[in-house]
Amino acid sequence: MRTILDLKLHEEAVVLSINENTMIDKEHYKKGDVESRLLDMGFIEGCVVTLMRRGLFGGEPFAIRINQNSSLISLRKSEASAVFVGNTRGVVC
Amino acid sequence: MLNIALVGNPNCGKTALFNAFTGSRQRVANYPGVTVDKKYGYVTTPKNHTCKIIDLPGTYSLRSITPDEKITKDVISGVYKNEEPIDIILCILDATNLQNGLRLLLELKQIDTPIIAVLNMVDIAKRREHKYDIDKLQKLTNVDVIETVAIKSVGIQDVLKAIDKYIQTHPQSKTTIQKNHTPSVTNITPALSRKNHIEVASIINQIELNRGKVSNKSTQIDKFLLHPVWGMLFLLTFLFLLFQAVFEWAKIPKDLLQSGFDYLQALITTKLLPNTMLGSLLGDGIIAGVGAVIVFIPQILIISLFVILLEDSGYMSRAAFIMDKIMASSGLHGKAFIPILSSFACAIPGIMATRTIENKTDRIITILVAPLTTCSARMPIYTLLISAFIPAQKIWGLVNLQGLVMFSLFLVGILFVLIMAFIFRFILHRHSKEPCIMELPSYKIPSISNVLIELQKPLKSFLRRAGTIIVSIMIILWFLSTYPKAPINAILPAINYSFVAIIGKHLEWLFIPIGFNWQIIAALIPGMAAREVAVSALATIYAVAGSEDAISHNLGTLLHSTWSMGTALSLITWYVFAPQCISTLAVTKRETNSYKWPMIMFSYQMGLAYLMSFIVYTLCL
Numbered sequence: 001m002r003t004i005l006d007l008k009l010h011e012e013a014v015v016l017s018i019n020e021n022t023m024i025d026k027e028h029y030k031k032g033d034v035e036s037r038l039l040d041m042g043f044i045e046g047c048v049v050t051l052m053r054r055g056l057f058g059g060e061p062f063a064i065r066i067n068q069n070s071s072l073i074s075l076r077k078s079e080a081s082a083v084f085v086g087n088t089r090g091v092v093c
Numbered sequence: 094m095l096n097i098a099l100v101g102n103p104n105c106g107k108t109a110l111f112n113a114f115t116g117s118r119q120r121v122a123n124y125p126g127v128t129v130d131k132k133y134g135y136v137t138t139p140k141n142h143t144c145k146i147i148d149l150p151g152t153y154s155l156r157s158i159t160p161d162e163k164i165t166k167d168v169i170s171g172v173y174k175n176e177e178p179i180d181i182i183l184c185i186l187d188a189t190n191l192q193n194g195l196r197l198l199l200e201l202k203q204i205d206t207p208i209i210a211v212l213n214m215v216d217i218a219k220r221r222e223h224k225y226d227i228d229k230l231q232k233l234t235n236v237d238v239i240e241t242v243a244i245k246s247v248g249i250q251d252v253l254k255a256i257d258k259y260i261q262t263h264p265q266s267k268t269t270i271q272k273n274h275t276p277s278v279t280n281i282t283p284a285l286s287r288k289n290h291i292e293v294a295s296i297i298n299q300i301e302l303n304r305g306k307v308s309n310k311s312t313q314i315d316k317f318l319l320h321p322v323w324g325m326l327f328l329l330t331f332l333f334l335l336f337q338a339v340f341e342w343a344k345i346p347k348d349l350l351q352s353g354f355d356y357l358q359a360l361i362t363t364k365l366l367p368n369t370m371l372g373s374l375l376g377d378g379i380i381a382g383v384g385a386v387i388v389f390i391p392q393i394l395i396i397s398l399f400v401i402l403l404e405d406s407g408y409m410s411r412a413a414f415i416m417d418k419i420m421a422s423s424g425l426h427g428k429a430f431i432p433i434l435s436s437f438a439c440a441i442p443g444i445m446a447t448r449t450i451e452n453k454t455d456r457i458i459t460i461l462v463a464p465l466t467t468c469s470a471r472m473p474i475y476t477l478l479i480s481a482f483i484p485a486q487k488i489w490g491l492v493n494l495q496g497l498v499m500f501s502l503f504l505v506g507i508l509f510v511l512i513m514a515f516i517f518r519f520i521l522h523r524h525s526k527e528p529c530i531m532e533l534p535s536y537k538i539p540s541i542s543n544v545l546i547e548l549q550k551p552l553k554s555f556l557r558r559a560g561t562i563i564v565s566i567m568i569i570l571w572f573l574s575t576y577p578k579a580p581i582n583a584i585l586p587a588i589n590y591s592f593v594a595i596i597g598k599h600l601e602w603l604f605i606p607i608g609f610n611w612q613i614i615a616a617l618i619p620g621m622a623a624r625e626v627a628v629s630a631l632a633t634i635y636a637v638a639g640s641e642d643a644i645s646h647n648l649g650t651l652l653h654s655t656w657s658m659g660t661a662l663s664l665i666t667w668y669v670f671a672p673q674c675i676s677t678l679a680v681t682k683r684e685t686n687s688y689k690w691p692m693i694m695f696s697y698q699m700g701l702a703y704l705m706s707f708i709v710y711t712l713c714l
Contacts (some may be wrong), residue, residue: 055415060421068304072533074417
């Protein structure tokens with residue numbers, strides 16, 4: 001399954017699940033922290049995310065647009081790896 | 094009196110609303126986390142009820158992880174120490190981003206404190222063609238909704254009328270009922286968040302009349318400004334231009350102020366009150382000392398202007414995004430960049446801004462390294478020494494060499510922020526991590542009136558310091574450098590027999606390895622009060638010591654002829670690192686609530702300053 005880490009620049013995708021189980025550096029985070037924060041910032045199963053920009057040398061951080069919001073959300077790679085995405089075909093937004 | 098709390102997502106306009114209500118001028122800017130402490134003000138409604146308005150730090154949820162979010166949660170749940178329970182919550186919603194605001198509103202509704210919703214920034218929403226059915230929103234949420242444009246004070250009267258209406262319909266709540274109950278905030282689990290997400294989606298579905306369009310402007314600008322290569326180049330160019338501007342733009346006003354003060358000093362000591370003690374106290378003590386820092390006002394204003402534009406335009410969080418990779422490599426938290434960038438104006442608001450960082454150790458590391466950032470109070474001493482010792486030539490006919498040196502000092506500061514953060518992280522064994530998710534708000538054109546208001550603040554505080562602390566220190570210093578009088582058969586200038594010289598010479602052995610003479614040492618002691626005081630102190634010491642000829646020269650020329658290049662560079666280096674600011678240590682004590690951290694801060698900065706000055710001075714020998 002793909003996560004935000006695998007998105008190409010300007011690619012749109014739909015969030016399938018938010019899940020900490022296979023997150024990068026999972027052991028360094030308190031359980032539930034990343035999931036809760038992602039939910040607070042507007043990530044939710046079914047929302048459409050677009051990768052707008054990545055940091056230096058194609059690495060972190062990731063600038064994500066959620067749905068058609070005017071502000072962007074910046075994530076580091078651990079958080080990005082907790083957001084599983086699929087393609088937007090057939091999704092009505 | 095009614096207690097009214099302003100609650101909402103970060104950057105949705107709470108403080109702008111607070112200012113519109115109370116007529117105060119709290120800082121409003123365009124990045125999440127401008128307000129990190131609660132603030133009070135009072136407003137009287139049309140029906141003559143006085144209300145206490147409490148502006149709270151922004152939050153996305155009542156789960157509250159960071160110290161600033163915790164303030165918000167504790168105040169509205171009535172458990173904050175010495176804080177009366179809240180009678181009405183004004184929940185501010187950003188009309189251009191309703192989802193996040195409505196989710197917070199649903200969480201707030203679990204507490205049984207009455208809520209009035211304020212739909213802010215409706216002008217921007219209108220421009221983007223977002224259209225909502227407000228009546229339906231009121232029905233679905235069971236909360237009164239008022240539309241406002243807080244920064245233009247539009248709709249403020251409507252909010253006050255809504256408060257009056259509430260008082261009329263709930264006369265009893267004013268006193269007894271509200272004060273006796275303690276609202277409880279339920280634990281906000283991910284499951285509850287998901288449920289709220291679904292409910293909000295359904296509300297928006299029902300009230301949305303027109304979806305509106307995304308602002309493409311921000312996206313277009315971000316294509317360039319967030320670009321990994323161009324974005325970084327832009328940021329460096331921006332900072333580079335800033336330091337060029339400090340020298341180029343400020344030159345004429347600074348020279349004018351300088352000649353004004355020189356004239357005044359000469360007038361008093363040679364014409365009006367020649368060879369009198371009073372003349373010397375006024376001319377050599379007060380005018381020389383205060384004038385020496387006042388002339389740097391143009392520089393302080395230019396630095397402040399750049400920082401205000403950075404904060405108000407929305408570029409601040411972009412700069413944090415661009416620098417995130419570099420910050421991460423030294424182990425700093427992603428949110429640490431904003432406090433560090435703010436420290437660039439002054440470390441005190443910078444240290445306060447660390448409240449947006451969740452983890453205590455991450456926060457302490459940021460606090461400890463923040464004072465290494467080149468703050469505006471370093472400008473006087475840097476400018477004085479750079480103008481005196483670095484030739485004012487242009488490289489490739491374009492770049493001002495003095496500006497370039499200043500820019501490198503800034504880069505050295507940032508480099509040591511990263512190095513020290515790395516070391517502290519290693520010492521403090523910080524391995525666990527917190528999620529680092531930041532919002533990059535859409536760009537806004539800074540309003541000229543807001544910029545002007547904000548520019549007055551550093552100006553006023555600088556003048557206030559010059560008029561109080563600096564004047565009093567200079568008077569004391571004048572006495573110490575004038576008395577005791579030189580013996581009749583003295584060979585050296587009189588100041589060599591004064592208390593200042595005695596103290597300075599006593600400590601001289603300690604500073605010989607880094608090339609400081611006793612005049613510098615004597616200036617560094619009062620210079621602990623604030624960095625710019627050292628410049629005043631040097632001015633006073635040299636003015637008291639000086640013959641009539643010395644007065645007509647300015648301080649820079651005087652230093653150039655009496656100090657070696659090594660001494661000057663060593664003193665500049667000292668100021669890059671040394672903890673010459675008592676207020677920074679005091680705010681660190683307050684924010685960490687212990688004496689341990691300010692002491693650690695003081696010792697490591699002192700040690701680093703001595704070591705680096707020693708290296709620079711030895712290399713120059």
